[in-house]
Amino acid sequence: MSVDLEKLAEQEYKYGFVTDIEQEIAPAGLNEDVIRMISAKKNEPEWLLEWRLKAYKNWLTMKEPKWPNVHYSPIDYQAISYYAAPKKKQTLESLDDLDPEIKETYDKLGIPLDEQKMLAGVAVDAVFDSVSVITTFKEKLAEDGVIFCSISDAVQEHPELVKEYLGSVVPYNDNFFAALNTAVFTDGSFVYIPKGVRCPMELSTYFRINAENTGQFERTLIIAEEGSYVSYLEGCTAPARDENQLHAAVVELIAHKDATIKYSTIQNWYPGDSEGKGGIYNFVTKRGRCLGQSSHISWTQVETGSAITWKYPSCILEGDNSVGEFYSVALTNRYQQADTGTKMIHIGKNTSSTIITKGISAGHGQNTYRGLVQIGKDATGARNYSQCDSMLIGDKCGAHTFPYIEVKNSTAQMEHEASTSKIGEDQIFYCQQRGLSAEDAVSLIVNGFCKDVFKELPFEFAVEAEKLLSISLEGSVG
């Protein structure tokens, strides 16, 4: 009958199944030949291969970052396979050509790929291990001039756009994991919204890791031309395995004058078992450039999965009056570790940024917020508001906050608020006295804590996020 906050029970990860399918998997190991093989498979132009090789050579000289507040055994980069694709992949004319096993996988994940069955107004790019298997609603979007396809297709069909923008936000040598991604990235999504177009539907990419001992290295590129608007969402899951798997993605956003990009993530990679065995290493570089005047980039993330998360979706506010936002919920249960936050780089005049983060630690989870707000010397009238709240459930978990603020212009206005609270036994008891179970009470209280972030998500996904949070919290009270 008692609410024992310390007792952690087994939590169910319901996406942990494996799809039994014939796959083409490259032998483990990384060298120039592997990169040439990936590039050849994708029939890439010479400049792209050169860029990959340049990144690879650079990567060889780089060191894995040790500054994040996370601990894991060294990764053997030669033990990972850098390419895995379902074998039957041919050019898909329609959904009927898609391998039924894969279709079923997405059905099981709650992402039906039938256009009739899908959530109205959401187009999906489904990425299965290293390749995009299908993109829905392509034709309908094309009527408005919106391009939504896999990045591999974009390289073939829109090489000029890819060449102009790829690497323009995250350079090939940006950091260790971004360099690795540049060398071996296999697929991802590409979005282009023409001038003045408000994208008529939500765009989303669903990433699924299936193959064993492979890494997933996807690359997403979103370009919003002047006065356009797009809302994009990504979701991720992986099978439950005892070995750790590496996921090192790069996402680049470009917002021109008066354009708005809203980018939401629901990250639910396999977090590892209750002993801390297995799980995904999620080492991701996400960055957006507010290039034009009054452009707007908004990141919203709900991070409940992965054994280790290392991720700082950032905004470079170059255009005058541009706006950057970062809303984050990060939950660490069991032995999960997260070091996540954002960078807001103010360059243009009257740029403003908002950071709202909610970190929840349960079990042995360790949750770190790390954020940088930088006001450049020309960023007259820049403003930032940061609010970082942490909640602890039980007494074996931890919350850490590392805010960095650099101001080189005296007109800047900065506000920073932070709080850490323990989930109140009084609150839980109050809810129980009204008839809720302790577990429902915790989920209710935590969802309330995260409300400021959830309200930034597209409606359907806000509901999804609340459910996900409740599932991830299962077992945090005994």
Add this chain to the structure above:
Amino acid sequence: MLEIKNLHVSVEDQEILKGLNLTVNAGEVHSIMGPNGSGKSTLALVLAGRESYKVTKGEIIFEGKDLLELSPEDRAREGIFLAFQYPVEIPGVANTYLLREALNSIRKYRGEEPLKHVEFGRLAKEKMKVMGISDNLLKRAVNEGFSGGEKKRNEIFQMQILQPKLAIMDETDSGLDIDALKIVANGVNALRSPERAFIVITHYQRILDYIVPDFVHVLVDGKIVKSGGKELALELEDKGYGWLEEEKIAANN
């Protein structure tokens, strides 16, 4: 309905209740009065199932069931409601949301269908009128930024929605001005029925002018030392608790 026999309760190894006996039948209103620290709130929290209060001896039977075997939520679902002395704030959780979840979880326990949004809305509207609760208060986060009076009114409003069999009010009158007290008392009186019982815990006789009890018990040092009708409350108002404490000491010697 409720039978408490020889109840001993300790908090952090300190014995607070020392052999309390009390019988409450359906339809009755019992008032528990007593000086600070006599164990009144402890009794309320033990009935509701607060874990840090350890029952070391005795038993509590509610509707034929051993109450001490039930979790706090199951006690609530069986029909025990506690109007808290200090209702907690739950940021970000709408008052109405908690209440609907609570009601539906109680209904589920009883094998009833959950109430739909519209039905719940209708029920809430009706009860809001009784308690003078605004739409705004219903939509705000649970107790967050509520005034003292609003918190207490909200407790009784919740009681009206959840329709308990046994309602325990822990110093609901404290901190209320006379107008708020009347609203709260009206809310409680509207719920009085032959199937329902109340335990009204208070320091002061004042609330009993509005919620007239059938029985008044005086709790001193963890035991009920005197029981009587509503006139006992007036006597206490007049004479204080001192004489009862002396009587008890005399009895013990």
